[in-house]
Amino acid sequence: MDFKRHIASRIKAEGLSENDIYAMIELPPNTEMGDFALPCFRLAKAMRKAPALIAQQIAADYRTDEIVGEVSAVNGYVNFKIDRALWAKQTLEAVLSAREKYGSGEDGKGKTVCIDYSSVNIAKPFHIGHLSTTVLGSALYKLHKFLGYTPVGINHLGDYGTQFGKLISAYKRWGSREEIEKGGLRALNALYVRFHEEAEKDPSLDDEARAFFKKIEDKDEESVALFEWFKELTLKDVGRIYELLDVHFDSWAGESFYNDKMEPVVAELREKGLLKESDGAQIVDLEEYGMPPCIILRSDGASLYATRDIAAAIYRKNTYDFYKCLYVVAYQQNLHFKQFFKVLELMGKEWAKDLVHVAYGMVSLEDGSMSTRKGRVVYLEDVINRCIEKARGIIAEKNPSLENKDEIAKTVGVGAVIFGALYNNKIKDITFSYDKVLNFEGETSCYVQYTCARANSVLEKGGAARSCTAAAVCPQEFEIVKQLAEFPAMLRDALDKYEPLAQKFNKFYFDCSILNADEETRAFRLSLTEATLIVLKNALGLLGIGVPEKM
Ligand code: ARG
Numbered sequence: 001m002d003f004k005r006h007i008a009s010r011i012k013a014e015g016l017s018e019n020d021i022y023a024m025i026e027l028p029p030n031t032e033m034g035d036f037a038l039p040c041f042r043l044a045k046a047m048r049k050a051p052a053l054i055a056q057q058i059a060a061d062y063r064t065d066e067i068v069g070e071v072s073a074v075n076g077y078v079n080f081k082i083d084r085a086l087w088a089k090q091t092l093e094a095v096l097s098a099r100e101k102y103g104s105g106e107d108g109k110g111k112t113v114c115i116d117y118s119s120v121n122i123a124k125p126f127h128i129g130h131l132s133t134t135v136l137g138s139a140l141y142k143l144h145k146f147l148g149y150t151p152v153g154i155n156h157l158g159d160y161g162t163q164f165g166k167l168i169s170a171y172k173r174w175g176s177r178e179e180i181e182k183g184g185l186r187a188l189n190a191l192y193v194r195f196h197e198e199a200e201k202d203p204s205l206d207d208e209a210r211a212f213f214k215k216i217e218d219k220d221e222e223s224v225a226l227f228e229w230f231k232e233l234t235l236k237d238v239g240r241i242y243e244l245l246d247v248h249f250d251s252w253a254g255e256s257f258y259n260d261k262m263e264p265v266v267a268e269l270r271e272k273g274l275l276k277e278s279d280g281a282q283i284v285d286l287e288e289y290g291m292p293p294c295i296i297l298r299s300d301g302a303s304l305y306a307t308r309d310i311a312a313a314i315y316r317k318n319t320y321d322f323y324k325c326l327y328v329v330a331y332q333q334n335l336h337f338k339q340f341f342k343v344l345e346l347m348g349k350e351w352a353k354d355l356v357h358v359a360y361g362m363v364s365l366e367d368g369s370m371s372t373r374k375g376r377v378v379y380l381e382d383v384i385n386r387c388i389e390k391a392r393g394i395i396a397e398k399n400p401s402l403e404n405k406d407e408i409a410k411t412v413g414v415g416a417v418i419f420g421a422l423y424n425n426k427i428k429d430i431t432f433s434y435d436k437v438l439n440f441e442g443e444t445s446c447y448v449q450y451t452c453a454r455a456n457s458v459l460e461k462g463g464a465a466r467s468c469t470a471a472a473v474c475p476q477e478f479e480i481v482k483q484l485a486e487f488p489a490m491l492r493d494a495l496d497k498y499e500p501l502a503q504k505f506n507k508f509y510f511d512c513s514i515l516n517a518d519e520e521t522r523a524f525r526l527s528l529t530e531a532t533l534i535v536l537k538n539a540l541g542l543l544g545i546g547v548p549e550k551m
Contacts, residue, residue: 003087006067007036007080011058015046027482031475034072034079035087041076051076084473084481088528091485092468095531103488103538108149111323114316115141115151118247119329121158122254123167123188123230126238128378128432129330132360135418135544137328138247140358142542143491152320156312157254159231163192165213168226169205170195185237188230189377241381244414246544258311262303265311266296274346284343294339306340313344317351324354331359361429363421383432388413390438391446398440399551408548412438412446415545419445422543445545448536451502453551455533458514459526466530467523476508480528487535491542505532 008022021038028037038058040051047054055073062071062078070081095102117137120126137153144151170191171180180187199205215223235252242248266282269275275282280299286292296307316325327337337357344352365378392409395402402408420437421430423444440446473481483504514525537547 001067001090003067003082004036007038010062011038012061013043013047013054013058016043027486028079031478033074033077034070035082035084035478036080038078038080039076040078084478085470087485088470088473088477088481089468091481092527092531095484095534096466096468096527099534100538100541102534103491104146104148105488106148107492108144108147108323110150112150112152112320113144114154114320114322114325115144115328116154116156116326117141117328118242118249119154119156119158119254120234120238122234123164123185123192124158124234125185125189125377126241126380128363128365128380128383131363131380131383131417131421131432133328133330134242134247135245135421136358136360137326138245139422139543140326140328141248142544146542147491149323152251152316152322153249154251154253154316155249157231157252157256160255160259160308162210162213164216164227164230165209165211166195166199166206167192167230168212168216168223169209171226180233184233186379188233237381241384244384244410245418246546253312253315255305255308258308258315261311261315262307265307265314268347269296269343272347274343284346286339286342289342291335291339291342294343306336306343309336309340310343313340313352313355314349317349322351322354324356326356326358328358328360330362332362333357334359363430363432365432384414384417387416387434387438390434391416394438394440395551402550404548404550408551411546411548412449412551415445415449415540418544445540445543448502448540449545449547450551451505452533452536452540452547453549454509455505455529455536456549458509458529459533462515462522462526462529465519465523466527467520468527469520470524471520474512476504476511477525477528479504480508480532484531484535487539502536505529505536 004022004025007025008018011018011021013021024038024042026037026039028034038055040054040058043054044051049057052073052075055076055078058078059071059073062068062080064071066083067086068080068082072079098104115137117140118130118134120130141151141153167188174194175187175191180191183190195205195209199209212223216227266275269284274284275296276285276293277283278293281295282297283293283295286294294306295304296310297303313325316322329337334357337355341352341355341357344355365383388409391412392405395405395409395412416437420432436442437444438446440450470477508528512525514522514529516522517525540547
């Protein structure tokens, strides 16, 4: 039984449906006045009455029962006091029976959602700037799956462009196979950096690079083989990171995949009268919409990033018939997405409205900016390894006798990196700080992981007795029940914070004796502990963060 629903069904307010009321009912942080509350401020307009009056009227009309025992009106709020033990019982039963499925659902049944994330560039370093798209995209993937959608994870590889001509030229001049086999992406990047240095002195190198790129396009055997090799090296390098972060993809169709799929797009644009010539280039004029033109073909006939994205969107619609197609890409590309979404709309694709740019802010380290060309790069792998190293140090200090230290340091370190990227507001630039993400007392993944370990140890010592029934529910217990009950709604509200639950559990742990309580209370508190552990694990799991048994 859904208590909120029960309350909503018994309230009549002019011009508002039961669902409207349901959505407005809150769980106030301060439970002195009531356990549930209905703020009446938004009702005021529809009902043309002061909120305080509306609240009084609703409270007076409400029929109490065994679920809601007391109703009062205070300052525009209607407050409801419920039978806490009954609510706790139902909530705990729900968590303990659904377990790792608690919070999941069929909301998205039959709906496919394409998620374009990580989308690395071949032969370019996988640096800290790719962290957010990778972990945010992966979390969105897991969350959609949990809620019953069919997600399609797409790594839209940056595997097309003149930089590959530069790399071939650099490799042929200064590279060696052994060196690259050994050094992987970093060695490739060193070649790329050298090319730019040398090309500054000798501009003819740029012509050579262009010629090599043309060779790739013309399917010259040697050049294509080199390019494929670069691609293989890159995927091997980034594969290690994806494995560490538990990130997966269903499709690796990158930019070059659309080489033969753009001609029909260009033809369609032309047919629909959308193409215009400008300085030899073919563009779609977007002035009317307050944007610079979207360039479709350069004056030499070459396609562009946007052309490929238009072809890719059409391909995805045809292939997956998506309900939504998400692009998890930094806000620096806002204009690009707005432009090509608009072009698709102008082409008459009614589904253009289902394309969503999920923007986020850039992550940087405390010590300043990066430049691929100049070789100033912060490799993501280094950041992850450093976090694991630091976690190892903290564990060695706090709990030197712990078994599996390496495994646990990995889980904690990787969790810290993921959490560090996800914790902040999605569209704000953030500075990554090792100390902050590995603070065991802060709002961090290791704090939550540590809470889980604490819950595990309580359960281990507590034995098998469980009970969802309590004679009375103390405030600390009630706070946990609230969080557990809200978890499904919170997930649907997107990736929100879950660390309040960990905080509340720790307060409960310190304030209320679990193991030394009388038998009945102890069994109830163990159930509460177990339910907390389940929900914390579910929450972390959706973000790609693991939970060690012990810490
Ligand atoms: N490879 C691009 C970059 O690193 C991101 C691609 C994003 N996806 C897309 N469909 N445009 O900037």
